[in-house]
Structure formats: structure tokens, C-alpha cells
Amino acid sequence: NAGVTQTPKFQVLKTGQSMTLQCAQDMNHEYMSWYRQDPGMGLRLIHYSVGAGITDQGEVPNGYNVSRSTTEDFPLRLLSAAPSQTSVYFCASREQVMTEAFFGQGTRLTVV
Amino acid sequence: RKEVEQDPGPFNVPEGATVAFNCTYSNSASQSFFWYRQDCRKEPKLLMSVYSSGNEDGRFTAQLNRASQYISLLIRDSKLSDSATYLCVVCAGGNEKLTFGTGTRLTIIP
Numbered sequence: 001n002a003g004v005t006q007t008p009k010f011q012v013l014k015t016g017q018s019m020t021l022q023c024a025q026d027m028n029h030e031y032m033s034w035y036r037q038d039p040g041m042g043l044r045l046i047h048y049s050v051g052a053g054i055t056d057q058g059e060v061p062n063g064y065n066v067s068r069s070t071t072e073d074f075p076l077r078l079l080s081a082a083p084s085q086t087s088v089y090f091c092a093s094r095e096q097v098m099t100e101a102f103f104g105q106g107t108r109l110t111v112v
Numbered sequence: 113r114k115e116v117e118q119d120p121g122p123f124n125v126p127e128g129a130t131v132a133f134n135c136t137y138s139n140s141a142s143q144s145f146f147w148y149r150q151d152c153r154k155e156p157k158l159l160m161s162v163y164s165s166g167n168e169d170g171r172f173t174a175q176l177n178r179a180s181q182y183i184s185l186l187i188r189d190s191k192l193s194d195s196a197t198y199l200c201v202v203c204a205g206g207n208e209k210l211t212f213g214t215g216t217r218l219t220i221i222p
Contacts, residue, residue, distance in 0.1 A: 033210070040120075042199070042214040043156070058209070090155055092210075098144040098203055101210055103155035 002026050006091050006104030013081040013111045021076040021107050023091030031094040032074040034066065036087040049074055081111045113138050118200050118213035126221050129190050133216045135200030136182045144203035145176055147185050149196045150215065156199055195220045
């Protein structure tokens, strides 16, 4: 049982480039989320999904897109990378609204 | 006021000592509460859920005080391996959103 799998683990982008962070879970969880973690700010919600075909914005959605075509996958797209998007990104899934979240190993993204 | 507030520390505690953290939350409608542990450069991992009646898991005890809107984590007989950042996480039912504190950094000193 792999849990939540994120790829890549590390990435360096140039300003203006686009990329997709992959996230997959094999626990059949309906709820999936993307967070970014910056020093001193805790984890902030970027986008989330409550099921296949349903996505919504979190508190810091600008510059990011998501889609949820299957229960398993929830990719995060950076449209035009900016240095302010340098961060550690975590994908998480939950079985139900009030249950605990399981996290992927994270993606360390640097935008130069 | 932040939705979830934690003392960032650092807490430097000798091995074998007892240490306690508090976390306050602002949304009185919050319904689920968790403590997560995060090691350096790793993902957060669930340490324990926090129940209304309080709960214990080995050396760890979590308490919830709804009247004062805080949760606590007590670690007894601390081990070197307890060194980590401890995240307080709160969920207000109905909006699917987990709110994270910024974490409390704990270092256990030999």
C-alpha cells in the first residue's frame, strides 16, 4: 500500500516555465488537497477536491491550476512559475471530511 | 488573530523530561483536532487525533478544552527520537478545510 505518492521530489524551474506536480493515492480517498509550506507560515491550502470532477480554491490559489479526472490522481499545474512559488509542496488525501490527512513526501520547488 | 496559534519554540528539553505544548484555535465550530509530527525536510505524519474526552497513546497524552478553545499535547519520558516539529491541526466541519498551526519545534537534549 503506497499511500500518497508525489513526483518529482525536487525541481528547479526558470521564471516563466510551467510544470505539473503529480499526486496519486491508492486508498480510495475522496478528499485530496495541495498545500505549500513556507518558513514561519505553516501549511497553506492551494486547491482541494472533494471527489472526481470537483475542485475548489484554497487560500493561495493564484498561479496554480488543478483537475481531478479520477479518484486516484490530483495533479497541480504551475502555469508560469515565479520566484514567489519557491516552496515545499505537499499533496494530502483524506477518507472523509473530519478524518486525518495522509501526506505525500513533498516536492521541493525552486524557481530562479 | 490567527485561526490556529502555537508557540513556535524552540523547546530544548533534557531526555527523560516531560514537556507540554498548547495550541489555541479561533473557530468555535471546529470539530476535529489532530497533532502531527514533522521531521526536518519530511512530510507531516499523524501523531494522534484529539478527542473530547482526552486520549493517551503510550507516552503521549492529548487534551481538548472546548470552553477555552485550546488543545494540548503532553510528552512524558521524552526520547531523543521525539525531536521534531509538532503541528496542531484543526478542522471546522462543513468546509473540508484543515487549518494548520505553524508548529512547535522540540529538541530533546541528551
